[in-house]
Amino acid sequence: xxxxxxxxxxxxxxxxxxxxxxxxxxxxxxxxxxxxxxxxxxxxxxxxxxxxxxxxxxxxxxxxxxxxxxxxxxxxxxxxxxxxxxxxxxxxxxxxxxxxxxxxxxxxxxxxxxxxxxxxxxxxxxxxxxxxxxxxxxxxxxxxxxxxxxxxxxxxxxxxxxxxxxxxxxxxxxxxxxxxxxxxxxxxxxxxxxxxxxxxxxxxxxxxxxxxxxxxxxxxxxxxxxxxxxxxxxxxxxxxxxxxxxxxxxxxxxxxxxxxxxxxxxxxxxxxxxxxxxxxxxxxxxxxxxxxxxxxxxxx
Amino acid sequence: xxxxxxxxxxxxxxxxxxxxxxxxxxxxxxxxxxxxxxxxxxxxxxxxxxxxxxxxxxxxxxxxxxxxxxxxxxxxxxxxxxxxxxxxxxxxxxxxxxxxxxxxxxxxxxxxxxxxxxxxxxxxxxxxxxxxxxxxxxxxxxxxxxxxxxxxxxxxxxxxxxxxxxxxxxxxxxxxxxxxxxxxxxxxxxxxxxxxxxxxxxxxxxxxxxxxxxxxxxxxxxxxxxxxxxxxxxxxxxxxxxxxxxxxxxxxxxxxxxxxxxxxxxxxxxxxxxxxxxxxxxxxxxxxxxxxxxxxxxxx
Numbered sequence: 322x323x324x325x326x327x328x329x330x331x332x333x334x335x336x337x338x339x340x341x342x343x344x345x346x347x348x349x350x351x352x353x354x355x356x357x358x359x360x361x362x363x364x365x366x367x368x369x370x371x372x373x374x375x376x377x378x379x380x381x382x383x384x385x386x387x388x389x390x391x392x393x394x395x396x397x398x399x400x401x402x403x404x405x406x407x408x409x410x411x412x413x414x415x416x417x418x419x420x421x422x423x424x425x426x427x428x429x430x431x432x433x434x435x436x437x438x439x440x441x442x443x444x445x446x447x448x449x450x451x452x453x454x455x456x457x458x459x460x461x462x463x464x465x466x467x468x469x470x471x472x473x474x475x476x477x478x479x480x481x482x483x484x485x486x487x488x489x490x491x492x493x494x495x496x497x498x499x500x501x502x503x504x505x506x507x508x509x510x511x512x513x514x515x516x517x518x519x520x521x522x523x524x525x526x527x528x529x530x531x532x533x534x535x536x537x538x539x540x541x542x543x544x545x546x547x548x549x550x551x552x553x554x555x556x557x558x559x560x561x562x563x564x565x566x567x568x569x570x571x572x573x574x575x576x577x578x579x580x581x582x583x584x585x586x587x588x589x590x591x592x593x594x595x596x597x598x599x600x601x602x603x604x605x606x607x608x609x610x611x612x613x614x615x616x617x618x619x620x621x
Numbered sequence: 622x623x624x625x626x627x628x629x630x631x632x633x634x635x636x637x638x639x640x641x642x643x644x645x646x647x648x649x650x651x652x653x654x655x656x657x658x659x660x661x662x663x664x665x666x667x668x669x670x671x672x673x674x675x676x677x678x679x680x681x682x683x684x685x686x687x688x689x690x691x692x693x694x695x696x697x698x699x700x701x702x703x704x705x706x707x708x709x710x711x712x713x714x715x716x717x718x719x720x721x722x723x724x725x726x727x728x729x730x731x732x733x734x735x736x737x738x739x740x741x742x743x744x745x746x747x748x749x750x751x752x753x754x755x756x757x758x759x760x761x762x763x764x765x766x767x768x769x770x771x772x773x774x775x776x777x778x779x780x781x782x783x784x785x786x787x788x789x790x791x792x793x794x795x796x797x798x799x800x801x802x803x804x805x806x807x808x809x810x811x812x813x814x815x816x817x818x819x820x821x822x823x824x825x826x827x828x829x830x831x832x833x834x835x836x837x838x839x840x841x842x843x844x845x846x847x848x849x850x851x852x853x854x855x856x857x858x859x860x861x862x863x864x865x866x867x868x869x870x871x872x873x874x875x876x877x878x879x880x881x882x883x884x885x886x887x888x889x890x891x892x893x894x895x896x897x898x899x900x901x902x903x904x905x906x907x908x909x910x911x912x913x914x915x916x917x918x919x920x921x
Contacts (some may be wrong), residue, residue, distance in 0.1 A: 347777055348802070352785040356777070381813035407739060412731030431712030432788050435735065439707060439742065440777040440785075446746045450765050461761035468750040468768065476743035477647055477656070481736055488732050490709040502648070 324611035330372045335398060338391045341468060355429040355437035356444075359402050363420045366399050367441025367544075368515040369394035371612065375533055378599075378606040384523055389457035393467065396445040397515050400475045403441035404484070404511075406434050414570065422446065445471070459522060467518045474514030477547065483507025487572070495573045503573065508548075509541025516540075516609075532598050539595035540613050546588040549574040550581060592617050624911035628670060635669045635698060638691045644807040655737035656744075659702050663720045667844075669694035671912065675819030675833055678899075678906040684823055689757035693767065693822060696745040697815050700775045703741035704784070704811075713788065714870065734915040740827050745771070759822060760785040767818045770875050774814030783807030787872070795873045803873065808848075810840025816840075816909075832898050837864065839895035840913050846888040850881060892917050 339360055347353040372394035373387055380387075409416040410431060411426040416424050426434035450466045456538055483506025490499055516537035520530050552567045553576050567574050575584040595613045599606050639660055647653040672694035673687055680687075707763060709716040709724040716724050727735035749768050773779055783806025790799055816837035820830050852867045853876050867874050875884040895913045897905050 335680070348782060349786045349789055351789060352777060352782060403739075404648060407735055410732075410735065412735060432710075433785065435707055435710065435712060436781055436785050439703075439738075440781045442739065442742060443772055443776035445774055447769060450768040450772060460792040461765050465750050465761050465764060468746060472743055472747035472750060476747055477652060481740045481743060482648060482652060483738075485736050486649045488736070489649055489651060611746065 322607050322611055324608065324615050325488075327374075327608050327611065328365070328370060328615070331373050332366045334388065334391050335366045335369045335371070335395050338395050339380055339398065342395075342550065351429065352440060355425060356402075356440055358428060359406050359419075359425050359437065362422050364398075366398055367612075368397035368511060371512065371515040371540075371609075372519040372522075372535075374608040374612060375516045376523045377519075377607055378602055379520045379523035379525035379529055379533075380605070381523065383441045383458075385457040385459065389453070390519070390522055392448050392451065393464075393518065394515075396471065397459035397511065397518070397531070399441045399445035399448065400471065400511065402474075403438040403445075404439070404480060406438040408484065410434060413484075413489060413575060414505055416448065416566070418427060434460075437603045442475075460524075463521055464583050467521050470514050470518055470521065471511075474510040479510035479514070480504055480508075483510065490573050492571050493573065495578045497508060497578065500575070500578055503544040504542055504575075506540075508545040512541035512544060513537030527603065532601055535598035536595045536609060536613070538572070539591045539598065542544060542594065543588045543613075543616060546575045546591065549576055550584055550588070551619075553581060588617055622907050622911055624908065624915050627674075627908050627911065628665070628915070631670045631673050632666045634673070634688065634691050635666045635695050638695050639698065642695075650731065651727060651733060652736060652740060655725060655733050656740055658728060659706050659719075659725045659737065660698070660741070662722050664698075664702075666698055667912075668697035668811060671812065671837075671840075671909075672697055672816040672819040672822075674908040675816045676823045678902055678909055679820045679825035679829055679833075680905065681823065683758075685757040685759065689753070690706075690819070690822055692748050692751065692753060693764075693818065694815075696748045696771065697811065697818070697877030698742045699745040699748065699770065700780075701811065703738040703745075704775075704780060706738040706741070708715035708784065710734060713815070714888055716866070723858050742775075747836065752840075760824075763821055763824065767821050770814050770818055770821065771811075779806055779810035780808075783810065790873050795878045797878065800873045800875070804842055804845040804875075805838075808845040809838055812841035812844060828901065832901055835898035836895045836913070839891045839898065840916060841915060843888045843891035843895065843913075846875045846884055846891065847919065849876055849903060850884055850888070851919075853881060855920040889915055 343353060343357045373390060376390050403519060405419060406425045408414050409419055410426055417427055418424065427436060429437065448466065449464065449471065475481070483503050486499065487503045487507055490503065513534060516533045517530060520533045548568065552565065552574070575587065579587065592613050596610050599610055642652060643657045673690060676690050677687060705719060706725045708714050709719055710726055717727055718724065725737060729737065746768065749764065749771065775781070782807060783803050786799065787803050787807055790803065816833045817830060820833045849867065852865065852874070875887065879887065892913050896910050899910055
């Protein structure tokens with residue numbers, strides 16, 4: 322299959338939804354602009370795309386069209402974007418550049434950046450609970466399950482827990498257990514929830530959900546390992562941020578703990594494991610498999 | 622009725638739920654401590670209490686016991702507490718003292734305070750979507766409506782919008798329209814949603830919800846007017862923060878725009894309006910009426 326076209330099509334679905342979302346301007350306008358700035362700063366929309374691909378992998382006759390799932394999938398991009406805005410703040414990672422553009426607080430000031438992040442996070446839950454579920458033929462019970470899934474993955478037992486541990490571990494000696502905790506929580510949890518949410522919205526069975534979870538956890542960890550490698554080996558202009566910034570900030574990373582070669586092997590093993598987990602699915606899961614393969618080749 | 626006892630009983634219900642929530646410690650512990658610190662810093666739990674009182678005012682035979690509604694009501698305290706932590710940050714109001722104790726970032730640092738706020742906000746939606754709704758005999762559809770209600774009131778069209786306008790209006794000349802916008806969004810929106818959520822959880826009818834909304838909007842505005850008056854006239858040790866801090870920060874306030882006397886009349890009118898709105902309810906709404914009367918007498 323042509324994974325590049327698939328990714329492009331799905332990204333366009335998400336992008337056009339995000340654009341329409343900010344079409345009717347909000348008061349105060351600066352808040353609107355601040356949120357829209359970071360949401361439109363590019364990015365691969367990998368979390369929404371994973372959600373849509375998992376939905377399609379599990380879709381049954383009578384399920385809603387992929388288009389109807391886009392608002393639910395897009396809530397994941399809201400959450401991801403909020404986490405980037407807050408992570409970049411001076412009190413956190415203190416980054417000036419993100420995806421090749423000045424970070425949110427550099428443009429709108431720290432106070433507005435904090436509020437834009439808070440706004441995106443809250444809006445994600447608004448979108449998830451919006452009353453389009455009946456139009457999409459979704460059961461309220463399933464939607465509540467998805468809200469719980471996403472709140473867990475992005476909350477204190479997931480992403481925020483990982484970010485807090487990351488903050489506490491700067492300047493600390495790298496150790497395997499802490500590094501695994503940070504990566505599993507900070508990055509893998511929301512990626513896994515993205516995949517699982519797609520399955521849940523399609524009403525998948527327990528075995529399918531179990532396999533999607535294994536797939537998600539594997540690509541989630543691989544994603545972070547590859548991120549760490551790119552920070553050492555990537556090109557600043559392709560990355561959209563200065564390479565070597567983990568080293569500069571004394572971040573705990575895979576290459577620091579295992580070296581580049583072993584990190585690359587680790588990423589390869591994880592991707593193989595992700596694809597293996599999908600062996601009960603038919604060809605409708607081909608995009609999920611292709612995304613896993615594509616991940617290891619990415620340059621930014 | 623003895624409103625002080627009623628408030629005390631309901632506050633205890635909420636407090637004991639909040640305590641149990643942080644009983645099993647989270648990793649990393651500092652995140653746990655930071656959230657628990659601000660949640661346990663006192664406060665009247667007015668939002669959860671309003672939710673419970675509105676629930677009781679509308680409760681029918683066969684509705685769940687008040688105890689079963691406490692987790693939903695408590696989510697409002699999580700959201701309120703997160704908003705205080707973020708508001709106190711140096712990039713926002715830059716406050717060192719809250720309820721007589723050092724603010725969260727003064728104790729845990731700015732980065733952890735941002736994450737504690739993010740964590741409380743996310744956890745609120747986890748609590749709202751947690752699978753106790755069936756045990757409490759609530760319809761998933763009603764729970765989704767409450768999530769949407771609370772997300773709207775605390776989000777960009779509610780509290781965050783008000784906070785953003787407040788931030789943008791510092792040092793500006795006070796004008797009536799902007800002041801009304803800030804108060805309606807920053808404070809009244811979540812108070813109104815607290816009341817409405819209680820009604821929705823009890824399955825109230827349209828006319829009841831309409832009246833609860835009017836009640837909520839009136840006490841919500843009154844609450845802020847009284848806050849502004851107390852900032853001028855209150856005692857520092859009773860307030861738990863230095864009086865005159867609005868003036869120092871050049872905040873737009875009611876006394877600044879209308880003077881103390883007219884502000885006091887305004888508060889009185891709003892409280893009368895709130896009680897009037899409840900005239901279709903029977904004696905089960907007596908706590909709501911008493912809360913409105915009590916509000917105008919508060920000293921902190």
